[in-house]
Amino acid sequence: RGLHIKNAVGWNTAKDAYNNFGSNRGKSAFFNDRGNANRGRFEHGGFGGGGGNSRWVEESRDDGDWSKPTPRNERLEHELFSGSNTGINFERYDDIPVEATGHNCPHHIESFQDLDLGEIIMGNIALSRYTRPTPVQKYAIPIIKSKRDLMACAQTGSGKTAAFLLPILSQIYTEGPGEALNAAKENGKYGRRKQFPISLILAPTRELALQIYDEARKFSYRSKVRPCVVYGGADIGQQIRDLERGCHLLVATPGRLVDMMERGKIGLDYCNYLVLDEADRMLDMGFEPQIRRIVEQDTMPHKGIRHTMMFSATFPKEIQILARDFLEDYIFLAVGRVGSTSENITQKVVWVEESDKRSFLLDLLSATGKDSLTLVFVETKKGADALEDFLYREGYACTSIHGDRSQRDREEALSQFRSGKCPILVATAVAARGLDISNVKHVINFDLPSDIEEYVHRIGRTGRVGNLGLATSFFNDKNGNITKDLLDILGEAKQEIPSWLESLAYEHQHKSSTRGRSKRFAGGFGARDYRQTAAGGNAGGFAGRGRNQGGHGGARGFGGGGFGNFYTSDGYGGNYSHSQVDWWGN
């Protein structure tokens, strides 16, 4: 075996790798084959995953330059890069307005070559078939490369995962593991070692964490960086064993990460890069304590020392204020959409009484082509089960996803929906954010959500890959609280507004002191830097900063057609779901 190890240092032959990597991750295989999925990384080919093996892996990473690519592995390369994700072709979208605000904002790039991202990253960009950076990447990459903190307001599907993974990994490759590696080595020789990831990415749902992890595997190909993912509902023993093989970049949902920290499996002492994806959700009432537990009440480097990045399609002012606790002198980035005439999501709101919803839904579904995907959102888990059951009895191939289903069932449902085997997915909020499902033609809000951010994220599941999207919402007198915000959204997106909705909004405004918004979101969810408003700036201690001190890029496209009423007194920005853009080029 020793001989095998020595030989293996020269990396496995394609044949070895093939033999040792039997199970690809298709469908819901990930849950079952968690270990195999990671063993697929060629470093681990041929090893069962005991402590001794992971020592070998660790030591092999130890020496040498982290900036130099490790040898190719064709089997793995094929697995990582041949997927349906065909890269981003952005050539038609130079006119998307982006605004960067904050002190001394680094200049944006126009091409991946404009910055020294290093050999490994450039290779993986090529393998991913990315030709040019998307707008959020043009701005975020140099900001992150120059170690500035960042709050970025950009639609999912705009290439934001790569916008943080590329520069973070690039820097890890350039700078090497530093102290993190020594800490891991001192920790004990016989397995069960605490891992000290250099970068941590937190996401609000398990499926989203998985999706980010998949991207991380691509961009860490041929490097010494080993990405891992941990989330609830799956076997913790397998996740621990996977961590013990080495973990330099960790993607996690908060609860399972806290568990791992308390079990002594993860130490954040050397975690220099922190990303909160869907940051406004991560900082809302349900998640905030766990985020503070992870970021503030443990061993993570303080803000200003570590580097913190937040991404979301919505950023309510209240959340921006809260976010200051984690950020140091950050840049705020607002990424807009192509000119106001090219909305590719048609938003419809129809009045449907509760008792008529099912038959109305059947009408909609019968008018839908068989090969297009329809995502039906409901408010409750019970409602999701009941509706799935109903549709099933009506003869529709449908499935459902919600938090009371087993993790295995959740991943299976998502996979059947993605593949078109079940072209109708009934879902709760768990599927509203971040999931990249191509070819969703129709989003139906069977039940409207109670806050507008949720609405924005939900309808953003359609209109991707240049397809036209349709979003239909059932509205009745239970939805009074969202009336005003919905009206604003429809207006900004130049959508048809039913006259009854308009008069309802007017009535509601005079009935309700908070205009239907919860206190927490009283400031608007806007796509703008709250520091730029007089009130926000003063309240937040950022008084006296002029607008757009970053100095560049800001004025471009703003106040013009591109952002519509981006700077209305409400602070509602041009970054709603209709800002969903044909990022792929046709």
Added chain:
DNA sequence: AAAAAAC
């Protein structure tokens, strides 16, 4: 009141 997120 309900969703999500650890066991």
